[in-house]
Amino acid sequence: MSEQTPTDLQLEFQINGRNMKRRAQPHQRLLDFIRDDLALTGAKEGCGAGECGTCSVFVDGKLVKSCLMPVAKANGTKIETIEGLAGWGGDLTPVQKAFHKTGASQCGYCIPGMVMAATSALRENPKADIEEIKERLGGNICRCTGYTKIFEAVEMARDVLSGEANAAVLEADGAGKSYIGNNVRRLDAPSKVAGRLRYAGDMVMPGMLHMQVLRSPHAHALIKSIDTSEAENLPGVACVITADDVPGEDGFGVFVHDQPIMARGRVRYVGEAIAAVTADDMLTAVRAASLIKVEYEPIAAVFDSEEAMQNGAPVVHDYAPDNIVKHIPIRKGDVEQGFADADLVVEQSYDTQAVEHAYLEPEAGIAYVDHDDVVTVVSPSQNITHHRHMLAKIIDRPINKVRFIMSPVGGGFGGKEDMIYQGMLALSAMKTGAPVRLVYTREESIISTAKRHPARITYKMGLKQDGRITAVSFRMISDGGAYGLSTEGVMRKAAILACGPYNIPNVQIDTYGVYTNNTPSGAFRTFGAMQSQFATESHMDICAEKLGLDPFEFRRINMMQNGAVTHTQQQLGSVSIGRVLEAAEKASRWETGPVSMRGQERADLGGDDTRPPCTLGARFRKPGDDDRQEVA
Amino acid sequence: MLTCDQYHMPTSLADALVLWQDAPEGTQLVAGATDILPWAREGRAGDVHLPAMIDLSRVPELDGYTLDDGRIRLGANVVYQQFLTDEKLRALLPCMPYCSVWFADDQIREQATLAGNIVNASPAADGTPPMLALNGELEIARLENDDIARRNIAIDDFIKGPGTTDLKPGEIVTAVICDTLEGYGGSFQKVGQRRSLVISSVCAVACIKLDEATGKVADIRLALGGISPVPLRLTKTEQLLTGKRLTREMIVEAARQPADLVASRTRREYRRVVVRGFVEAAIEDALADCGAAVPDAETRETADV
Ligand SMILES: Cc1cc2nc3c(=O)[nH]c(=O)nc-3n(C[C@H](O)[C@H](O)[C@H](O)COP(=O)(O)OP(=O)(O)OC[C@H]3O[C@@H](n4cnc5c(N)ncnc54)[C@H](O)[C@@H]3O)c2cc1C
Ligand code: FES
Ligand code: FES
Numbered sequence: 001m002s003e004q005t006p007t008d009l010q011l012e013f014q015i016n017g018r019n020m021k022r023r024a025q026p027h028q029r030l031l032d033f034i035r036d037d038l039a040l041t042g043a044k045e046g047c048g049a050g051e052c053g054t055c056s057v058f059v060d061g062k063l064v065k066s067c068l069m070p071v072a073k074a075n076g077t078k079i080e081t082i083e084g085l086a087g088w089g090g091d092l093t094p095v096q097k098a099f100h101k102t103g104a105s106q107c108g109y110c111i112p113g114m115v116m117a118a119t120s121a122l123r124e125n126p127k128a129d130i131e132e133i134k135e136r137l138g139g140n141i142c143r144c145t146g147y148t149k150i151f152e153a154v155e156m157a158r159d160v161l162s163g164e165a166n167a168a169v170l171e172a173d174g175a176g177k178s179y180i181g182n183n184v185r186r187l188d189a190p191s192k193v194a195g196r197l198r199y200a201g202d203m204v205m206p207g208m209l210h211m212q213v214l215r216s217p218h219a220h221a222l223i224k225s226i227d228t229s230e231a232e233n234l235p236g237v238a239c240v241i242t243a244d245d246v247p248g249e250d251g252f253g254v255f256v257h258d259q260p261i262m263a264r265g266r267v268r269y270v271g272e273a274i275a276a277v278t279a280d281d282m283l284t285a286v287r288a289a290s291l292i293k294v295e296y297e298p299i300a301a302v303f304d305s306e307e308a309m310q311n312g313a314p315v316v317h318d319y320a321p322d323n324i325v326k327h328i329p330i331r332k333g334d335v336e337q338g339f340a341d342a343d344l345v346v347e348q349s350y351d352t353q354a355v356e357h358a359y360l361e362p363e364a365g366i367a368y369v370d371h372d373d374v375v376t377v378v379s380p381s382q383n384i385t386h387h388r389h390m391l392a393k394i395i396d397r398p399i400n401k402v403r404f405i406m407s408p409v410g411g412g413f414g415g416k417e418d419m420i421y422q423g424m425l426a427l428s429a430m431k432t433g434a435p436v437r438l439v440y441t442r443e444e445s446i447i448s449t450a451k452r453h454p455a456r457i458t459y460k461m462g463l464k465q466d467g468r469i470t471a472v473s474f475r476m477i478s479d480g481g482a483y484g485l486s487t488e489g490v491m492r493k494a495a496i497l498a499c500g501p502y503n504i505p506n507v508q509i510d511t512y513g514v515y516t517n518n519t520p521s522g523a524f525r526t527f528g529a530m531q532s533q534f535a536t537e538s539h540m541d542i543c544a545e546k547l548g549l550d551p552f553e554f555r556r557i558n559m560m561q562n563g564a565v566t567h568t569q570q571q572l573g574s575v576s577i578g579r580v581l582e583a584a585e586k587a588s589r590w591e592t593g594p595v596s597m598r599g600q601e602r603a604d605l606g607g608d609d610t611r612p613p614c615t616l617g618a619r620f621r622k623p624g625d626d627d628r629q630e631v632a
Numbered sequence: 633m634l635t636c637d638q639y640h641m642p643t644s645l646a647d648a649l650v651l652w653q654d655a656p657e658g659t660q661l662v663a664g665a666t667d668i669l670p671w672a673r674e675g676r677a678g679d680v681h682l683p684a685m686i687d688l689s690r691v692p693e694l695d696g697y698t699l700d701d702g703r704i705r706l707g708a709n710v711v712y713q714q715f716l717t718d719e720k721l722r723a724l725l726p727c728m729p730y731c732s733v734w735f736a737d738d739q740i741r742e743q744a745t746l747a748g749n750i751v752n753a754s755p756a757a758d759g760t761p762p763m764l765a766l767n768g769e770l771e772i773a774r775l776e777n778d779d780i781a782r783r784n785i786a787i788d789d790f791i792k793g794p795g796t797t798d799l800k801p802g803e804i805v806t807a808v809i810c811d812t813l814e815g816y817g818g819s820f821q822k823v824g825q826r827r828s829l830v831i832s833s834v835c836a837v838a839c840i841k842l843d844e845a846t847g848k849v850a851d852i853r854l855a856l857g858g859i860s861p862v863p864l865r866l867t868k869t870e871q872l873l874t875g876k877r878l879t880r881e882m883i884v885e886a887a888r889q890p891a892d893l894v895a896s897r898t899r900r901e902y903r904r905v906v907v908r909g910f911v912e913a914a915i916e917d918a919l920a921d922c923g924a925a926v927p928d929a930e931t932r933e934t935a936d937v
Contacts, residue, residue, distance in 0.1 A: 006637045026639035049670040050740055062742045068666050072639045072687060139737025286633060286679060443674035616733045619716065
């Protein structure tokens with residue numbers, strides 16, 4: 001790093017109609033400047049790399065991604081942010097109202113950017129049709145609302161703006177006698193469509209300090225020493241914390257509390273927190289973190305869950321010499337007899353991969369110790385009560401001196417159930433006496449937080465020629481990664497739902513969550529059911545084909561009925577699988593019969609309700625072209 | 633994170649060249665910054681500190697375009713969105729609107745320059761294959777005894793390999809110069825899983841002009857990106873098709889050749905298959921773009937690939 005002092009920029013510009021003259025640091029991006037210096041936090045940093053569109057703003061009338069624009073480029077320009085569309089407390093624009101009306105705001109994190117992109121699309125072409133709208137919104141990603149409501153909103157706004165529709169369509173529908181069956185607008189939508197809702201990373205407090213975390217480059221290593229002295233001596237640094245600073249009983253997790261808030265003597269995955277620096281500003285914190293010296297001694301690591309189960313495999317946690325986080329066995333009837341009675345036994349294995357949640361809001365939080373000595377953590381935690389209890393133990397404070405406040409969650413999908421960073425924030429706030437904020441980068445979020453469990457499932461099914469299933473053996477080995485997190489619960493759910501909604505007399509289920517040195521796995525939508533259902537339903541199709549049966553028919557032969565008892569002895573009052581099959585068969589225009597009987601030509605493909613592949617070209621259509629020709 | 637001590641925004645080419653010539657070691661030129669900013673992040677270059685950055689976007693000599701005898705001089709500040717929105721450019725460079733619409737998204741295209749794309753010399757750069765097909769060259773300026781000196785170099789010679797070019801210290805690319813192909817049909821193909829923000833693994837470009845009287849190919853330009861360390865012009869295939877009346881068989885045959893040129897080290901088989909389909913599609917779409925009949929286009933999917 002250079003010793004030279006940076007030369008500040010002198011900027012003159014107009015923002016949301018107001019003329020301003022400000023200094024800025026030479027390296028700042030327009031996004032940093034409007035968020036940090038001008039406190040306009042409607043534009044967000046979902047990725048910092050141009051990929052997501054949460055940062056979209058107008059510069060001289062053109063929509064740009066402000067995370068990709070050095071602030072110097074904005075000198076002398078007119079900038080318009082989401083805050084400038086409606087004005088504080090002012091009436092929402094038709095685009096914003098339409099987003100409110102159609103419910104196009106779930107977590108809301110992408111919505112300011114979406115509203116900006118929609119506004120831009122209609123400014124560029126007030127008559128843009130749906131295909132052009134889709135094309136023009138292509139640079140903005142939403143992970144929760146889904147695009148249908150968003151596109152619906154843009155079309156509604158277009159029609160109102162062009163006078164084709166009455167502005168009354170933007171207003172709330174009457175709820176009638178009951179809310180059930182009527183569209184009700186979300187109460188929190190105005191704050192989201194206006195960019196006013198503050199997520200944890202948008203919050204500031206007087207005297208707030210900034211945190212940067214140093215992470216492990218090794219998958220499995222002993223930590224010989226950590227030298228933080230140089231970092232601590234850097235002007236602007238308030239404190240550096242490591243596992244040694246934890247006053248209480250260190251350990252968190254949804255089931256087993258096996259994860260220290262920062263690596264304790266040993267790192268178990270790439271990206272694990274080692275130390276955290278708190279400083280006056282982000283840049284100082286980043287520089288200080290690079291001055292921390294860590295001496296590692298890499299040790300043998302294991303990256304495959306089946307290998308981790310072998311004798312002699314590297315042990316990830318001493319308390320679990322077999323590397324098993326959790327084994328859930330379920331037995332019903334006599335599977336060996338079931339296979340012996342079968343006319344046909346079909347065996348197959350299925351693999352699923354790790355998946356990142358990719359909520360648009362990267363992890364963020366702010367912690368402070370209040371006037372009554374209450375250690376307070378504000379974060380988009382999906383599990384605040386449990387976090388509070390764990391943190392009280394970790395920092396050795398009575399429970400009434402620990403408070404968790406849940407900030408708006410910019411998407412979670414299970415990925416924000418783990419107390420990955422809140423402990424570090426609390427410790428630093430306690431050590432400095434100041435509010436401390438941590439905002440993950442997208443890269444940090446991907447490298448250090450839980451993923452969906454990758455699973456390898458071995459399925460064995462015994463069948464009678466007439467289609468009845470006689471037995472199932474289901475063995476699932478899941479990569480739990482370096483720490484337990486939600487693995488136990490996920491294994492339980494996977495086992496409970498392993499055989500799908502089918503009546504199977506003889507069942508043997510084993511699900512194993514296994515420690516490895518991979519990124520920890522945790523909760524993710526469906527919590528284990530996705531993996532087991534993928535295997536079960538794929539297997540059902542394969543077996544139907546082998547038996548020469550229609551796959552719907554095969555399922556009907558085996559499906560549970562009202563009053564069925566599951567393999568975990570739960571009696572089901574009502575079972576809907578019959579109706580589900582009926583609906584799926586109809587909607588997919590299924591041609592009755594075993595799949596092997598079908599010819600080359602399939603009549604069930606490409607109907608009105610199927611989506612053609614993505615093409616672009618809404619802006620190339622020539623007069624007279626078929627409307628759907630080049631479009632997705 | 634990218635940090636720097638100085639951020640310069642010169643307002644003339646002479647000023648920019650002086651700054652650049654005298655710049656401390658490690659200084660970088662900036663155009664749209666859409667390559668530079670994401671480069672200085674974790675997983676790529678990580679935290680980078682530069683002594684200075686010299687932003688060229690306010691240098692007026694690099695703005696706009698001029699025409700000269702069948703060639704166009706595109707100033708280095710021309711951004712991708714212009715190829716889509718400027719009616720004149722759309723007519724002069726018929727493959728570029730298609731290249732542009734697949735490039736990043738509307739917002740990034742407002743910033744991203746063609747010159748920056750070429751200088752960055754990524755094997756996945758979408759702008760290079762079209763410029764090869766259009767006999768593109770770069771105009772480069774430098775200071776010589778306080779005067780501005782210029783040289784031109786064919787893009788083919790300029791790009792040495794992934795990330796390496798012939799740009800010398802003190803030099804600034806001032807323009808991209810290429811053929812104008814008014815009246816040609818153009819097309820651009822790109823592998824992508826979604827329609828926006830996809831980096832090509834393979835891309836193909838075609839421009840075709842048919843002889844009005846005979847319907848035979850008067851001129852055809854073909855180039856491929858992503859199949860080797862540097863993009864390739866398909867001169868052999870062009871020769872094969874020039875002067876011919878295109879039939880289905882001929883297009884299929886022409887598309888077979890370039891698959892053998894695939895030299896990428898990763899996903900080679902995949903790229904070979906893609907290339908065949910792409911060259912076919914590029915030719916057919918270019919034919920459609922100039923309003924010509926496409927021989928049996930609907931059989932493409934099942935024909936051969
Ligand atoms: C989300 C996203 C999507 C993208 N999608 C695509 C895509 O679909 N296809 C594609 O090809 N690329 C894509 N890119 C990459 C990038 O946008 C392009 O390469 C772009 O054209 C680079 O131009 P720029 O003006 O932003 O260059 P900059 O980042 O400013 O500069 C790039 C390099 O060129 C040098 N340079 C720039 N101008 C000059 C000059 N006049 N003289 C000498 N050197 C110069 C710079 O020093 C730097 O090394 C994408 C990038 C992002 C972030
Ligand atoms: S595109 Fe700018 S933050 Fe994602
Ligand atoms: S509402 Fe779009 S990301 Fe959550």
